Amino acid sequence: MGKESMEEGQLSNPLLNVKDRGGGGHSGDEGSKIFISRQGGTSHDPESDDESSSVTTMLVLTTLVAVCGSYVFGSAVGYSSPAQSGIVDDLGLTVAEYSLFGSILTIGAMIGAIVSGKIADYIGRRGVAWWLDLGRLLVGCGMGLLSYVVPVYIAEITPKNLRGGFTTVHQLMICCGVSLTYLIGAFVNWRILALLGTIPCLVQLLGLFFIPESPRWLAKIGRENECEAALQRLRGENANIYKEVAEIKDYTETLGRLSEASITHLFQWRYAHSLLVGVGLMVLQQFGGVNGIAFYASAIFISAGFSGSVGTIAMVVVQVPMTALGVVLMDKSGRRPLLLVSSAGTCLGCLLVGLSFIFQDIQKWNEATPFLALAGVLVYTGSFSLGMGGIPWVIMSEIFPINMKGSAGSLVTLVSWLGSWIISYSFNFLMNWSSSGTFFGFSCICGLTVWFVAMLVPETKGRTLEEIQASLNPISENT
Numbered sequence: 001m002g003k004e005s006m007e008e009g010q011l012s013n014p015l016l017n018v019k020d021r022g023g024g025g026h027s028g029d030e031g032s033k034i035f036i037s038r039q040g041g042t043s044h045d046p047e048s049d050d051e052s053s054s055v056t057t058m059l060v061l062t063t064l065v066a067v068c069g070s071y072v073f074g075s076a077v078g079y080s081s082p083a084q085s086g087i088v089d090d091l092g093l094t095v096a097e098y099s100l101f102g103s104i105l106t107i108g109a110m111i112g113a114i115v116s117g118k119i120a121d122y123i124g125r126r127g128v129a130w131w132l133d134l135g136r137l138l139v140g141c142g143m144g145l146l147s148y149v150v151p152v153y154i155a156e157i158t159p160k161n162l163r164g165g166f167t168t169v170h171q172l173m174i175c176c177g178v179s180l181t182y183l184i185g186a187f188v189n190w191r192i193l194a195l196l197g198t199i200p201c202l203v204q205l206l207g208l209f210f211i212p213e214s215p216r217w218l219a220k221i222g223r224e225n226e227c228e229a230a231l232q233r234l235r236g237e238n239a240n241i242y243k244e245v246a247e248i249k250d251y252t253e254t255l256g257r258l259s260e261a262s263i264t265h266l267f268q269w270r271y272a273h274s275l276l277v278g279v280g281l282m283v284l285q286q287f288g289g290v291n292g293i294a295f296y297a298s299a300i301f302i303s304a305g306f307s308g309s310v311g312t313i314a315m316v317v318v319q320v321p322m323t324a325l326g327v328v329l330m331d332k333s334g335r336r337p338l339l340l341v342s343s344a345g346t347c348l349g350c351l352l353v354g355l356s357f358i359f360q361d362i363q364k365w366n367e368a369t370p371f372l373a374l375a376g377v378l379v380y381t382g383s384f385s386l387g388m389g390g391i392p393w394v395i396m397s398e399i400f401p402i403n404m405k406g407s408a409g410s411l412v413t414l415v416s417w418l419g420s421w422i423i424s425y426s427f428n429f430l431m432n433w434s435s436s437g438t439f440f441g442f443s444c445i446c447g448l449t450v451w452f453v454a455m456l457v458p459e460t461k462g463r464t465l466e467e468i469q470a471s472l473n474p475i476s477e478n479t
Contacts, residue, residue, distance in 0.1 A: 063158075114144075147413055172327055357439065
């Protein structure tokens, strides 16, 4: 949309007075209620943004294509457990060799994380034995890219009132990928299981030809007409999109007057709050013990005297519904309440598991301790799935301005995967040191997360990306 059209329609820039509007309301300027129609006339905007905020077929299709990659993410995480015995037996791998195969996924993910932001900035949001290890490494690289690009892409294409729920579908599909891979892996061999993992990859590859690019990325690189066309497809043929286009264009133009962003710019004071929230949530998410519990759940149950297979199935039964509940509640209750409940629940879950090992060590309540461990792991899994699993990725996709998303996304995603590797590698050593101490430590970190969320994490529900970023990252053309 041209500059003259915006001036004629007297569109106000709502980003300069975010503070005055609180949680994302509209400016009181009468000019903000006048829009230019596609034929050049004017029309009066109703009080609500129902037309531009509705769920359209294209929006759903686009999201589903994007989260096909999330399913692949989950299936890759879940693959190594059911495939272990078949791969070791067929290829004669030692424990050390299979451990390399399993862990090389996170190394690949870190490589993917390093380049994910820049790749997304340059080619768009849609775009991204030795043979056994190479395949696993490449899958990990893809996961590193997907873990950043998918939530950012979904956040940039959805209306503000639907953004949280749609973005959290990323985490839901990861859970579904893990769960279905566990289930299917019980009935097919590892080669067929690997081939089945290519199906969602092919679906996504074909689907990319039919879905629009991120309107915000198009605006960032100066393709304004394509930005408007993409947004019109996403919001529906009859939706009035001009106010949203104006916000995106105004904010992008303001950022464009600043110097080109690099990784060093990310550490300037004006980005401190966003960086602290983004990195802090990822660190707390990983060091709260999620990958230690997820990767070694069966061993935890066995150590506690419970059936490993029954416990793992119980985890799956809890995980998927709780993740789905988080998707439903995301745009109703808000991000902060879900994060507070989730982190408090993970704190309680780890505390229960730690107590079960204490009682086991002192030979008290021997019959009850396995069930206490089961209850703790299920509380942890359900609570994590409700909020801490997906919301940090949602918030990461919301808080960084478009000119910093590449560098910030790479850094935050790298921190997440580095934390994942540290916990998954050190977990067995920690358990050998002290099982109860390990879980009490996780419990303390989860408790710290409650404080961190209460003090520092902003509520982003019901606010446009431009409003969120302008309030967190004040822009001065003189800086």
